Amino acid sequence: MYNTLSEANTYFSERLNSEPWDSASNTDRTKALIMASRAIDRLNFVGDKIGSAEFPRKFTILIDGEEVVVEDEVVPENIKYAECEIALCLLSEYDVNLEADNSNVEQSTFGPMTMRSNVSFMPQHFANGIVSATAWQYLKPYLRDPVCIRINRVN
Numbered sequence: 001m002y003n004t005l006s007e008a009n010t011y012f013s014e015r016l017n018s019e020p021w022d023s024a025s026n027t028d029r030t031k032a033l034i035m036a037s038r039a040i041d042r043l044n045f046v047g048d049k050i051g052s053a054e055f056p057r058k059f060t061i062l063i064d065g066e067e068v069v070v071e072d073e074v075v076p077e078n079i080k081y082a083e084c085e086i087a088l089c090l091l092s093e094y095d096v097n098l099e100a101d102n103s104n105v106e107q108s109t110f111g112p113m114t115m116r117s118n119v120s121f122m123p124q125h126f127a128n129g130i131v132s133a134t135a136w137q138y139l140k141p142y143l144r145d146p147v148c149i150r151i152n153r154v155n
Helices: 005-013 019-023 026-041 077-091 096-102 133-142
Strands: 057-063 066-072 107-110 113-116
Touching: 005 019, 005 026, 005 077, 019 077, 026 077, 077 133
Parallel strands: none
Antiparallel strands: 057 066, 107 113
């Protein structure tokens, strides 16, 4: 987990529409944070892990033509916020699996109405296993560019 239960409670005390968190037990809150951190840990972030979790990280940057390794000893606030937002979705009545299944529906008919959907489209956050679009916005700046490959020349 990137947040303590106390830190997450503080986050939600300052957030609107946090009823699923507010009404959950501390046990369920902790479980939701653990599941959220697992979802975050499956992503491909810039830099290298320092410990077993994805954050904190170390980065290699160029200074005057020389590579310098910088270790960031803290977990960025946006990563903590993302964990809280994912936990909130998990605690809500929002069914992640049902939503994923529904994204593959081509046509549904309800009485006189017919709904058609493009099954080739899935929201980017969903395709990456993140249930919250808000959390995805917090996480996105820390992710590696999926079309960029870094090559190092070794002498």
